[in-house]
Amino acid sequence: MKDKKKIYIAGCGGMLGEAFYKVFSENYKLKCTDIDVNEGWLSYMDFREIESYKTDVKNFNPDYIFHVGAFTDLEYCEKNIQDTYLTNTLSVENATLISNEIDVPLLYISTAGIFDGSKDSFDDWDLPSPMCHYARSKYAGELYVEKNSKKFLICRAGWMMGGGPNKDKKFINKIMDQLKQGKKEIFVVNDKFGTPTYTHDFAQNVKLLVEKELWGLYNMVCEGLTGRLEVAKELVNILGLDKKVKITTVGSDHWKEEYFAPRPDSERLINAKLNSLNLNIMRDWKVCLREYLDNYYEGYL
Secondary structure (H helix, E strand, O other): OOOOOEEEEEOOOOHHHHHHHHHHOOOOEEEEEEOOOOOOOEEEOOOOOHHHHHHHHHHHOOOEEEEOOOOOOHHHHHHOHHHHHHHHHHHHHHHHHHHHHHOOOEEEEEEHHHOOOOOOOEOOOOOOOOOOHHHHHHHHHHHHHHHHOOOEEEEEEOEEEOOOOOOOOOHHHHHHHHHHOOOOEEEEEOOOEEOEEEHHHHHHHHHHHHHHOOOEEEEOOOEOOEEHHHHHHHHHHHOOOOOOOEEEEEOHHHHOOOOOOOOOOEOOEOOHHHHHOOOOOOOEHHHHHHHHHHHHOOOOO
16 A cells, blocks of 8 residues: 655644645645644644754655744734744745755745735736735745745635634634624724635645646635625624624724734735636635534534
């Protein structure tokens, strides 16, 4: 029987790492690491420390390195600039150097947030123009990998949803928490637009590219251009709470003290490259949102 290929997944403790574990663990041998060991299948490793990162990877001797973790809280990144670049950029340089040294492909996760919102939507070949330190740190990682990695995948995600109450620190869980608290009125911005990205679909599409060995840079988001307001309305409708919960629209200025990091008005991505290659298996965001709520939030409210 043929031995399973091995993947070293660094920064695997969050919402995306959980999906990678579930999608890849059946067909691959995994070593999943993080500084936050919050699952039985995780072990400790700080990818900001290149020597310990290199030793841990070499001891596992993988066929691929997936560099998944990052600081994604935009306000934290604005307030902790040095820590942001150490974690989101210099660690990616570490991963690139290690993957080159052992001659294996590298996966790096980037973000729709690297664009400036100057257009309604952005394809794989549009030029990024990051607006905040989070976006700048992620784009710097992109540039380093593209220039220096021997063989790489860069996959750009949009508004991530996945992981459930324990791991989701993003928009969906913030709305769910308000509903759990019994709030009858939810305030949602009507001037921010993007594309949700279900972690499980993202991991499956990465798997497809890895197995076909189609390296390079790809936008990878769910189908359907939308905005924060429409996502919130769809969530409330799926839960059957549209008659009980009022959604009040506000502009981004309503949250300017809490969410002070610059954000693009639109960070909608188009999976142009995946579509051209007939390799886009990302489903519509509404289908994924329903599946996500069914699989992770049953009995939550």
